[in-house]
Amino acid sequence: MSASRTERLLNLLIALLNTEYGLRRRELREKVYHDSTSTDVAFGRMFERDKGELRQFGFEVETLTDKGWGSDDPATTRYRIGKESNRLPDVSLTPEECTVLILAAQLWEHAALGSAALDAVRKLQAAGGLVYAELPAGVQPRIRPAGQAFEDLVAAMHAQHPVSFRYLAGSTGKEEERLVEPWGIGSRFGQWYLVGHDRTRGDKRFFRLSRLASAVTVLEKEAFTPPSGFNVRAELAGLAELPVRTAVVDVQHGRLLGLRKRAVAGSSDTPSASGAEQPGAHQPGAQQPGAGSDRLIVPFRDAETLGEELASYGPRVKVVSPPELVTAVRRRLSAAADFAAAPVPPVIFPAAGAGNAKHRRKRTSEDQLKRMLQLVPFLAHNQGLHISEVAARFGITRKELEEDLRILICSGLPEGYPDDLLDIQWDDDHVFISQDLDLRPVRFTVEEACALLTGLETLNGLPELAEGGALESVTVKLMAAAGEEGLKAASLSGPEVGPDNAASLDTAREAIRKGAQLRLRYFSPQTDSVSERDVDPLRLYSLDNTWYLEAYCHSARGLRNFRLDRIEELHPNGSPVSATAKPAGSFPVKLFTPNDDDTVVVVELTRRGVGLADDYYAERTAPLPGGGLLAEIRFGSPDWLPMFEAQHGGTARILQPEALAASARDWVDAARAQYEV
Incomplete structure (x- = not known):
């Protein structure tokens, strides 16, 4: 356009x-x-x-x-x-309801639904329905969607287009081509599922997004009609959780403390020297662990989930059984090795100021028109804002905003008089609108309704919100405002965000409230070690039901983010927080705080892996043929880079610096060689 x-x-x-x-x-x-x-x-x-x-x-x-x-x-x-x-119906919200609504909108960190949620909030702001609300320090949950596949499937679901993809069938362990009408997407047992009609099999099927073996192709020339009254949460409620099984793995002595903590009784903590039968030795073809290795028995439910973790450990671990888990790890390592050996594309990023410094979907004229339709009623309800503040509210530059305004002041009724044109002035850098031609916030789109209503439903997992009346009342008001589009929100369901470790969360929240320092004993998988630290707790937030504590670490002398499930001990140390400790300025909080000694790495991502650029806060990106991406990313520890490449099994590889790329290749090759004996 x-x-x-x-x-x-x-x-x-x-x-x-x-x-x-x-x-x-x-x-x-x-x-x-x-x-x-x-x-x-x-x-x-x-x-x-x-x-x-x-x-x-x-x-x-x-x-x-x-x-x-x-x-x-x-x-x-x-x-x-x-x-x-x-027109969007009038929605009047109390400050408590606004707090809940903003939390629901900010659940979607940087997915397409995040943009839809932001658009919906702007419509409510433009209609005068939102009032000032202060977000609580201890309740800032977020949802992490399942990568690019999630984005493509949600778009196809809302547009009612069928999709095709290769799928790793759990029953056969083979990749199969699937043609599916996407009815709904939801989270269950910590996994994202697609529920839809499998045209090949002629029946309803459930697909785990982690088992998609290719990018999603949307068949835009075809359409389907979903079943009336479909509710993905109700469909997923009938799924039974996978049974607990055991894996036999050999681990380098003294390594992988986190995996060792999950091992069950009967695991060997020392290399076998006597030749006595070890756990797993009864498995067909199983041999004793090699010198310098321990044999562990690790419980698990899903081979693909554990396989992703074990692949990241590279040569430090070798899977003995079951065969399904061996296959899952080998497949990831082989894909990573093959991708690492592929020809390297030219590493060229846009010049500074070219408008693509950070990864984001390219702005289109459709985006501009949608923005201008939000801008007119927003200005009518927020007269006199500084032009820079207006630009910041809409996430654009001042130049882009002025381009919007110039188009708007030339728009109006056909062959009308001056009073029939939009009248906007910003000569003194403060924006006023005196003629809006009755442009009011338009009703929610299905994406906007899904983003807000699914977010509100997800917040039910937080006791401090579910116990109050604001969550229920704002949901009722939003359902009434969304109308028919609100009913379609039943096609999307978020994960549980309630914390598993409520005691640590309560201790941290109380310390934040009192301004008290905490002493914690923390396990770091990057360094494979446990350390004790004194920290100034600043705020808590989550990704799905994994909660993090943002704190000033006195040992590291900087801001750090600690996963609550990796904190082994947590208690006040009797000291108040230091006066200089302040939280990072961004919300949502970033999982990674940049430092001067970070390693800057150029990574190539396939189309399936482009979402990693957002997950790791890429500073620069450049598109590649076929939908892939070059991304420049900061990493705090270069030692973790081989794990990163192995974990993502053929969707990400390190290109620069060459020494780190070579180290990652050697890591993957050494891990794969263990299974080729």
């Missing part, structure tokens, strides 16, 4: 909104399109495309037909947009 088309669509929208009788196609062609050269057929196609664009923004174009009086008096068709049917 070009800038001229953006302006044309805006003028078309204003014209259709501000007519009660409706406008004939001939009138629109002359007064809005100023079209006198194209054929009737070409103009008709353009007009239909524009109506489709307006429908995507939430505006339904009504078609009215006047029947003629006879054969010599043909019927007349008129078009208009009903203001009330397309």
Whole structure:
């Protein structure tokens, strides 16, 4: 969509909104399109495309037909947009309800639904429904979607397009091509699932997103109709959790303390020297662990989940049984080795200031029009804001905002008088609007309704919110405002965000409230060691049900993020927090705090792995043919890089520095060699 088309669509929208009788196609062609050269057929196609664009923004174009009086008096068709049917209903929220709503919107960290949630909040702000709300320090949960596959599947689900992908079947262990109508996506037992109609098998099926073996292809030329009243949470409630099984693994002596803590009784903590039978020796083909290794018995439920973890440990661990787990680890290591050996693309990033310094979806003219439709009512309810503040609220530069405003002040009713144009002034850097042509916040899209309502449903897992009435009341108000689109939110269900380790969470929250230092005993998987630290607790937040404590660490002399499930002991040390300790300025809190001694690494990501650029806060990105991505990422410890490459099994590889890339290749090759004996 070009800038001229953006302006044309805006003028078309204003014209259709501000007519009660409706406008004939001939009138629109002359007064809005100023079209006198194209054929009737070409103009008709353009007009239909524009109506489709307006429908995507939430505006339904009504078609009215006047029947003629006879054969010599043909019927007349008129078009208009009903203001009330397309307008967001009034929503009045209390400060407590606003707090809950903002928490729900911020659950989606940087996924596409995060943008939809932000758009929905802006609509409520523009309508005057949001008031100031202070977020609680101890309740800042977030949802981490399952990578690019999640993004593609949600988009296809809302657009009602079928999808295809390769899937690692749990029953056969083989990759199979699947053609699926995506009905719903939800989280269960810590895993994301797609529920839909498998056209190949002619029945409903459940697909674990972690088992997708390829990128998702959306069949945009096909469509489907989901079953009426479908509720993905209800569907997933019927799934039985996988039974607990045991894996036999050989681990280098003194390594992998975290894995050793999960090992069950009967594991050998020392290398065998007597030749006596060790756990797992009864397995077909199993031999005693080699010198310098211990044999452990580790409980698990899902081979793919444990396989991802064990693959990251590289040559420090070798799986003995079961065969399914051996296959899962070997497949990841082989994929990582093959990707590492592939030809290296040119490493070229956009020049500074080229607008693509950080990974984000390329802005389009559709984005600009959607933003301008939010901007007009926002300015009407927030008169006199500084232009820089307005730009910051919409996540754009001042230059982009001024481009929006210049288009807006040239838009209005067709062939209207000066009073029929949008009237916006910002000469003194404070933005005022005196004529808004009745552009009001439009009703929620299905993506916006899903983002907010799914977020509110997810917050039910937090006792301090579920016990109050604000969560229930704001959900009722949002359901009423969302209307039919709100019913479609049942196709999406988030994970549980309630903490498993409530005692540590309560201790940390109380220390934050009192301003008291904490002493903790912490296990670090990066260094494979346990350390004691004195910290100033600052705030708590989560990804799904994994909770983190952001604190100033006196040992490291800087901000650090500690996983609560890796804290072995936690108690006040009797000292107050230091006066200089302050939380990082960002919200949501980043899991990684950059430091001067970080290692900057260039990573290549496949299309399946592009979401890692956001997960690891890439500082620069550059697109690659086929949908892949180059990403420049900071890592606090270079020792962890081989684990990163092995863990992601063929979706990520290190390119620069070459020494670290070579080290990662050697790590993966050494790990794979253990299974080729």
